[in-house]
Amino acid sequence: MISFSSFYKQIADSNLQHWLETLPTILGRWQREHKHGNLPKWEKVLNKLHYPTPDFVDFSTSVTIGSGKQLTPGEQEKLKNLLGIFKPWRKGPYSVQGIDIDTEWRSDWKWERLQAHISPLKNRTVLDVGCGSGYHMWRMLGEGAKYVIGIDPSPLFLCQFEAIKSIAGQQHPIHLLPLGIEELPPLDAFDTVFSMGVLYHRRSPIDHLIQLRDQLRTGGELVLETLVIDGDENTVLVPDDRYGKMNNVWFLPSVAALMLWLRKSDFIDIKCVNIDVTSLAEQRSTEWMPNESLVDYLDPNDINLTVEGYPAPKRATIVATKNQPNKDLVE
């Protein structure tokens, strides 16, 4: 069974100590709820992943774990098959002991777009909300973060993360907890909080911004990436049904509307640092994610539109600073 005890030990003497009052109960419930389904099968695979300490790692320009020279071709084939059990692999790419996990997304491109615009992560404590398999968490570690905590409710993404971590080494100060943002108490603790690709999945987007703010220390930085549309402060798209075939998309604001929401949520120094239309090269089907992908979500006659006729996915990245302590905020 996936254990969170090393995480509890790590936070026992930190400013996250008070989280221990509620976290073990929540994660205990999560473990009971997932006793059936795929999790037990995936945990069996995780138990088979015993590999030597990698001879090489790079988290600063890629996520590469091991040169590939430590395993025989037969051992590599076996590892590839085991990692294949965790398909579909959406966020990456990873290079693991010579095996290239070519994921649906080039998450490295998103990272390259924002890296130069955020406060340097060296020695910072970081929370990545909706971290998927944890690809960006490794890149945050590669930038020298003191520790990185990711949260994502998906059991598959937790198992993908644990697979990568067990090969990289358990000593890395990086942890994924299977939680939704709504399950976090106001921790008032992190130097940087990332929320990338999550806001449009939330039914109450301003509550999401407030929940993110409440995780930051005063003066801490939010890095927010989400789908946007063109327009002014009062332009917001609420898809009637699906958006790009996704049935869980609620609010797509303009950049100006998003900045207004951030001001209303008491953020300051709000800057939009990037706007980017997702290309068919950035999100596509691969051997590791053989299902439908972006090309299937767009109008075959006009890739500027989704199949539903909405503007095709365009993403903005915004950085903003928390203005005052949680205790001084009046809602």
Ligand SMILES: Nc1ncnc2c1ncn2[C@@H]1O[C@H](C[S@+](CC[C@H]([NH3+])C(=O)[O-])CC(=O)[O-])[C@@H](O)[C@H]1O
């Ligand atoms: N309530 C919630 N709380 C936390 N996470 C959630 C919640 N609901 C869904 N998620 C998680 O948010 C992630 C959104 S993907 C972004 C991944 C990465 N950040 C990326 O930027 O590539 C979207 C995209 O593909 O862009 C998924 O892993 C969900 O499980």
